[in-house]
Amino acid sequence: MTEMVEQKELKVIVFQLVDKEYAISVDVVQSIEKLLSITRVPKTPSYVRGVLNLRGVVTPIVDLRERFGLEVKEMDENTRIIIVTLKEYEVGLIVDAANDVLDISIESIEPQPEVVGSVESDFILGVSKVGKRLLVMLNLTKVLEPVKRSLSDEI
Template identity: 55%
Template sequence: MEEELKVIVFKLGSEEYGIEVEKVQTIERMMPITRVPKTFSFVKGVINLRGVVIPVIDLRGRFSLPETEYTDQTRIVIVAVGDMQVGFIVDAANDVIDIKSSAIDSPPEVVGGVKARYLRGVAKLENERLLIMLNLHEVLNKSEVVQLESVEG
């Protein structure tokens, strides 16, 4: 029996990305973000979500994509990486799908301007649809996670 992954689909611009459901804790509407000094430009600050302070990253900024205005569709996807929680600002998040693990190919060097090390692979779906699977451990590489952990305190 082939392994199936449940994946949350979100959009940045015209590209669709996926994160495994078990790594996603919640998807929230945009909310006030408190700026934090001396952090990377793509770190937008922190939010207080039900009493937990969570650092928030703009994925567009992280991937060096042009930033855009937030809309009614903008979401903060709260993911767990190791023992910390991080929010990713995305243009929209509105789908959960099942993907066969065999549908995921290794990533090309650059997809939609996003460097391959941030990617786990690219899944081919029906209707020529491509879904870019994120490698969360690289999106939050160690030195940045350490810096974010100091933000949480």
């Protein structure tokens, strides 16, 4: 009976970019780090801020604001780097703030509303209403696919 309940809910990390809240499954999140020293890598897309050595693993770092075509801002004490693992690679995502860990009902996830001209729309799985909050569910595979390609081209 417990397995049925678990399948109906998804545990997510909620983070902020500008004035929107986004969510990704905790299954892919390795850690959430405060601002760390990032080393720039030449010939990578502008949204790839560089790499950092995190506990002996060299991890590429992506600025999600820049990836989504949003206004880039200076990092501050609220800035976090969410380390995610997808299949065989690990990537850090720079976000404005990491807010919560929530359980959301899978049934509450709706398809993304059609928004013409939204740069980030290709990266969205759907949206979920949690109380008065609207969470944008990210498709990390699409967000990170060019990062994986550009880094393998450099190696």
